[in-house]
Amino acid sequence: MSIASLIEPVTATPRQITLGDAEKWMQGRTLYGGASALVAYTAAIRAFPDLPPLRSAQIGFVAPLGAQLEYTAEIVREGRNVTQVRSELRSEKGVALTAFWLFASAREANASRAADRPEDWPGAPLDCPSAMAQQWPSFVANNFELRYGQSRDGDHGAVIRRWARLTEDHDLDPVSTLVLMGDVMPPGAMRIMQRKGPISSINWSFNLLDPQSRSPGGWYLAENASAHADAGYSSERLRMWDAEGRQALDGLQCVAVFG
Secondary structure: OHHHHHHOOOOOOOOEEEOOOHHHHEEOOEEOHHHHHHHHHHHHHHHOOOOOOEEEEEEEEOOOOOOEEEEEEEEEEEOOOEEEEEEEEEEOOEEEEEEEEEEEOOOOOOOOOOOOOOOOOOOOHHHOOEOOOOOOOHHHHHHEEEEEOOOOOOOOOOEEEEEEEEOOOOOOOHHHHHHHHOOOOOOHHHHHOOOOOOEEEOEEEEEEOOOOOOOHHHOEEEEEEEEEEEOOEEEEEEEEEEOOOOEEEEEEEEEEEOO
16 A cells, blocks of 8 residues: 555654655655655654644645655644644755644634635536546556546636545545645646646645545545746645535645746
8 A cells, every 4th residue: 555655664753764655656856745745744643642633734845855764753832722843854965845733622613614615516526527637647647536626628717626536545544634635736827837847836835624524435626726826936725625515625835837
């Protein structure tokens, strides 16, 4: 199992490790962002197993990362309800990923508002046509099934929306699943690029709206939308809804657009 092999070497003690099946998660010359974020998250929760649920994260993709790495995890502050943890992944050239995790216990709600359901609901995942194609990166072909989450024709501006699920019968907890899947879509800016060229995620910040999310069939509707693109960068909003239309993740990302 490639997911289990990927995180199995991560223990409570910081050390140098070699990730198993890392080649199945490579995106060009670096580990796919969701996979590297999962390794960093796993380092945090295995070092400190009594943490409350994850609510938010800020991740910096600093440099390319391969199968061989060193990881660290430390508690930055522990309060009555909120614990903040920093974890880092290092290659032989230095820091490759830095992550700041916010874990927080639930409290009695003094404000309550359900997240908006997605506009133009595409229908059930299995009622939508397959979106698997040769142009997807190999890590997608190796690990994900994608289906269209928007009409195949028409002008969708700078928005890419697809149903996605992991093809492996994994044993991940709900948060780990969302961390692994949350960065699977390419940026919406790809729809408005004037020329073909490479792209690179620089960072990723997200809030988990439901740390216990278990979507029927493992399907999530993933959407990346460029809010502004210029000067070689795009500001992207990343969202994920479960198969019943409940939003599970809300995020932002800065993407470098080359070419």
